[in-house]
Amino acid sequence: MVTWLDDVTAKEIRTRSFELAVGERSVPGLLWTPPQGAEAGPLILIGHGASGSKSEGYVVALARGVVRMAGMAVCAIDGPVHGDRRLDGVQSGPLPFLQFSQVWANDPTVTDAMVDDWRAVIDELSKLPDVDGTNVGYWGLSMGTILGLPLVAAEPRIRAAVLGLMGLAGPTVERLRADAMSVSCPIHFLVQWDDQLFPRERAFELFDAFGTTDKILVANPGEHGAVPDAAFKASAAFLIDRLGQAAHRVN
Amino acid sequence: MVTWLDDVTAKEIRTRSFELAVGERSVPGLLWTPPQGAEAGPLILIGHGASGSKSEGYVVALARGVVRMAGMAVCAIDGPVHGDRRLDGVQSGPLPFLQFSQVWANDPTVTDAMVDDWRAVIDELSKLPDVDGTNVGYWGLSMGTILGLPLVAAEPRIRAAVLGLMGLAGPTVERLRADAMSVSCPIHFLVQWDDQLFPRERAFELFDAFGTTDKILVANPGEHGAVPDAAFKASAAFLIDRLGQAAHRVN
Numbered sequence: 001m002v003t004w005l006d007d008v009t010a011k012e013i014r015t016r017s018f019e020l021a022v023g024e025r026s027v028p029g030l031l032w033t034p035p036q037g038a039e040a041g042p043l044i045l046i047g048h049g050a051s052g053s054k055s056e057g058y059v060v061a062l063a064r065g066v067v068r069m070a071g072m073a074v075c076a077i078d079g080p081v082h083g084d085r086r087l088d089g090v091q092s093g094p095l096p097f098l099q100f101s102q103v104w105a106n107d108p109t110v111t112d113a114m115v116d117d118w119r120a121v122i123d124e125l126s127k128l129p130d131v132d133g134t135n136v137g138y139w140g141l142s143m144g145t146i147l148g149l150p151l152v153a154a155e156p157r158i159r160a161a162v163l164g165l166m167g168l169a170g171p172t173v174e175r176l177r178a179d180a181m182s183v184s185c186p187i188h189f190l191v192q193w194d195d196q197l198f199p200r201e202r203a204f205e206l207f208d209a210f211g212t213t214d215k216i217l218v219a220n221p222g223e224h225g226a227v228p229d230a231a232f233k234a235s236a237a238f239l240i241d242r243l244g245q246a247a248h249r250v251n
Numbered sequence: 252m253v254t255w256l257d258d259v260t261a262k263e264i265r266t267r268s269f270e271l272a273v274g275e276r277s278v279p280g281l282l283w284t285p286p287q288g289a290e291a292g293p294l295i296l297i298g299h300g301a302s303g304s305k306s307e308g309y310v311v312a313l314a315r316g317v318v319r320m321a322g323m324a325v326c327a328i329d330g331p332v333h334g335d336r337r338l339d340g341v342q343s344g345p346l347p348f349l350q351f352s353q354v355w356a357n358d359p360t361v362t363d364a365m366v367d368d369w370r371a372v373i374d375e376l377s378k379l380p381d382v383d384g385t386n387v388g389y390w391g392l393s394m395g396t397i398l399g400l401p402l403v404a405a406e407p408r409i410r411a412a413v414l415g416l417m418g419l420a421g422p423t424v425e426r427l428r429a430d431a432m433s434v435s436c437p438i439h440f441l442v443q444w445d446d447q448l449f450p451r452e453r454a455f456e457l458f459d460a461f462g463t464t465d466k467i468l469v470a471n472p473g474e475h476g477a478v479p480d481a482a483f484k485a486s487a488a489f490l491i492d493r494l495g496q497a498a499h500r501v502n
Binding site for chain 1: 442444455458459464466467468469470471472473481482
């Protein structure tokens with residue numbers, strides 16, 4: 001069951017917030033679309049990184065950019081132990097980061113739960129007149145790849161994905177390897193050349209593992225958090241281009 | 252001294268051919284521009300790969316694309332032992348490739364000669380009313396990087412460059428390393444993930460060595476010769492963007 005909360009249209013962008021019940025969990029989300037009355041367009045999902053949330057700066061900027069440039073719908077939900085899933089009101093910083101590290105290491109169900117949450121979100125948003133839930137893109141770096149790659153591998157409605165700032169490493173490395181090998185959609189993969197959290201050699205192994213040959217690796221200098229603006233823009237353009245092509249093939 | 256040869260305008264693109272005397276050498280070149288009467292625009296130089304020439308398919312397609320998209324001037328010249336520099340009329344294939352390998356290994360003057368040729372070309376084209384020879388880009392992969400990186404390092408009029416399909420390897424590796432370290436302009440660096448001629452590890456070392464932090468590495472799956480169309484387009488867009496910004500700053 002979904003509960004729609006705020007619904008605000010400003011500067012030609014409509015922003016809705018919602019809570020979606022998935023089993024015992026309540027999944028907090030944001031949906032950005034063109035103003036009311038637009039035709040059904042492709043849907044882009046954004047999975048934020050650890051220590052962030054669905055409403056952090058780069059997520060909102062990316063979402064609004066996609067709506068403005070391409071008229072597509074964009075949805076972000078909070079990840080586990082992040083954002084409005086927390087009862088303590090902490091929205092960012094080291095505490096959610098640390099807690100996610102612990103959950104990732106100790107709770108093997110966390111990945112499946114996030115995949116389930118995203119799939120329920122696609123199901124729910126597909127009911128809206130302005131969302132084409134059969135033509136979906138995924139965008140997520142770092143924790144957004146740790147939890148998003150399994151979604152991309154599992155979900156045939158996802159036609160293209162931006163992943164990165166992550167490698168074959170961490171507690172779920174074997175699952176990530178297997179999921180990477182089963183990915184068949186186009187992948188735009190971002191690497192930070194001097195990434196201190198996930199060294200580039202591990203990122204190269206993940207890029208190598210992707211089952212699709214329609215993949216591109218884009219590396220920028222700098223540490224984990226130093227993704228340049230141009231890389232956000234180019235990765236969004238990749239999704240817009242690929243989902244636009246898919247829409248064109250269907251119509 | 253320059254001798255202008257053919258001058259043909261078709262489909263809104265003017266193509267001129269020339270021979271430029273540089274010392275004892277005669278340098279054969281092609282120049283693509285908008286039709287006669289255009290204002291002075293930035294100049295993009297294309298250095299072809301071994302076994303090709305200034306008139307091979309991807310060079311001409313790239314040149315015409317840049318003229319059409321951005322109204323900039325584009326020039327390509329034949330590399331050593333290639334194209335119209337040859338007396339035997341051979342325009343492509345294994346013989347020029349083999350001979351370039353030998354020249355690269357045995358004649359330490361070949362790099363300096365090509366740098367001199369390009370600099371003389373910039374000087375000469377700067378005299379034309381439709382070329383802004385102070386705002387130059389360079390595009391060259393493989394042999395186009397082997398001979399072009401030293402040019403980019405030496406020539407302050409070059410404001411941005413596309414390089415790649417090459418690594419810290421080969422007879423001139425120490426020069427290439429030193430030249431890379433002295434590069435200060437933005438670099439778009441292409442890697443073929445499964446390059447059988449220059450393994451990606453060597454390419455990563457070259458990318459690492461570039462002295463500028465304004466650099467991006469873009470890797471596509473496939474062997475040395477399998478650069479996808481999208482990579483040509485994106486790399487051309489990079490030069491157009493950067494030279495356009497430079498033109499804007501000056502004006």
